[in-house]
Amino acid sequence: MTSTFARFDTVFLLSRFSGAKYSPLWPSPSSHSSLLSSGIHLRTKPNPRLQSIAASSSSGATVAGTESIEIKSLPTKPIEGQKTGTSGLRKKVKVFMQENYLANWIQALFNSLPLEDYKNATLVLGGDGRYFNKEASQIIIKIAAGNGVGKILVGQEGILSTPAVSAVIRKRKANGGFIMSASHNPGGPEYDWGIKFNYSSGQPAPESITDKIYGNTLSISEIKVAEIPDIDLSHVGVTKYGSFSVEVIDPVSDYLELMEDVFDFDLIRGLLSRSDFGFMFDAMHAVTGAYAKPIFVDNLGAKPDSISNGVPLEDFGHGHPDPNLTYAKDLVDVMYRDDGPDFGAASDGDGDRNMVLGNKFFVTPSDSVAIIAANAQEAIPYFRAGPKGLARSMPTSGALDRVAEKLKLPFFEVPTGWKFFGNLMDAGKLSICGEESFGTGSDHIREKDGIWAVLAWLSILAHRNKDKKVGEKLVSVADVVKEYWATYGRNFFSRYDYEECESEGANKMIEHLRDIVSKSKAGESYGNYVLQFADDFSYTDPVDGSVASKQGVRFVFTDGSRIIFRLSGTGSAGATVRIYIEQFEPDVSKHDVDAQIALKPLIDLALSVSNLKDFTGREKPTVIT
Structure with a gap:
């Protein structure tokens, strides 16, 4: 392989990320823009060879490129902080825009998968339409081709909902798929972006794979990239370069x-x-x-x-x-x-x-x-x-x-x-x-x-x-x-979210609760509630025997009431503290009571036991549900 930076007939326009304008992603496509976020050059003008797709999108036209593609090796170095949470890797957009940040993670993914899971295989690519998805799509396609993937199925304009990605993987018997999303987190230049990988069953990759990805981000030294032009994602159709092809699909039809x-x-x-x-x-x-x-x-x-x-x-x-x-x-x-x-x-x-x-x-x-x-x-x-x-x-x-x-x-x-x-x-x-x-x-x-x-x-x-x-x-x-x-019967339930808390204080609060759990005994009184048990939830998968530990601190009382504390892994900054409060009520005459009134004694107990205000400085939750 040639150890050099790949060049894709492009210029570098980083100004796109300051003062960017927003436009609807559906149905009118936006023009290609350029980016240098990973040592990968993205084109500023549509590839002339793709113009026939624009002229015949309804026919699903196939555009042939060169007979073979050149694979380049881009030198890179490990970047800290690329460990995935419960739903993939999520960070601020500006973090993903850093040189090689996204590319490193994508290459680390391929380095973590068995060869048969991607070599000459079909993978799906789509996302929620948030800022940076279109640029990221081009980076992912080029690295996929560079690693020997046979075909990419990508939603038109890069659009595929997360459920639709799973559906397309399963229907088309793909080997897996990339989902570009930070889920329910805000989007835009100052906000969040995310990436995750789903397996051939359509489900998110297991921890055994995400742990390997993280391990490989710590030792990565090269990124394999195919020297191909940007793919026109605005029209349904197939583009081929040698043995590699990209099919732009209708994001709705399979779902x-x-x-x-x-x-x-x-x-x-x-x-x-x-x-x-x-x-x-x-x-x-x-x-x-x-x-x-x-x-x-x-x-x-x-x-x-x-x-x-x-x-x-x-x-x-x-x-x-x-x-x-x-x-x-x-x-x-x-x-x-x-x-x-x-x-x-x-x-x-x-x-x-x-x-x-x-x-x-x-x-x-x-x-x-x-x-x-x-x-x-x-x-x-x-x-x-x-x-x-x-x-x-x-x-x-x-x-x-x-x-x-x-x-x-x-x-x-x-x-x-x-x-x-x-x-x-x-x-x-x-x-x-x-x-x-x-x-x-x-x-x-x-x-x-x-x-x-x-x-x-x-x-x-x-x-x-x-x-x-x-x-x-x-x-x-x-x-x-x-x-x-x-x-x-009614299970009165509420969740208190404290978003973007300082991580240090939030973690100290959880350690404080774990210390209480370690010393707790059944029969202890917590106000008017009697403790049945307290623990830090652990789960053994009945199918493969894998164990997930430290999944949430629980206080379960003899009347079935519960208080649970967790730190969420779905945010991109700081820590989100979640408190869950539940109380079962079999009496129909009490079912119309407002949940916050019914749960107030438990809510007060949760705030008292956790010392949340002292650890986080928060007076009230960001969201109550």
């Missing part, structure tokens, strides 16, 4: 086809087309804006104006694409009007999270997954034979446990992180699962899936109202939830 297989679209269409049923979906200017109109409007008959913030933007419209009561306030305000819609939902940056609302009614994520599981067999065709098993993340409330017990289904409690559900799904042990962090999904793919959850709820409502005539009172979201509580 839509899967949803049509899972759900009864005729049933849902009957609900959304009713004159007496109001629907609203807030895409938060994130990736599901590319999916909302084709699915909800074009296929299911929802009104065009039912889609809010439906144009994906590189900076999410200066918003925070996290579907909760704080950041999806516009939707919440509409849903809590007297004349608000009957059903509302939002999804996050990369489309894997969801929030569900009825008119003046919020459904907690913990209740949502339990209610979907309790109604799945009768309302969703995919589950006609019944779910195989149910699972939740450890901090998620115990509502799902009660459904599993009543339905006599296998049940699993796993650490936070969707990858822990994947092994159970692949082993045929799990069908429906969820996390309290607004993540819900099933074994149709190996990622949580925001639009799937919305369609699941619409299926339940459509099934309950299929015989209702116009003018008759419809079964509402609140009716479904309250009926569930009457049957199973």
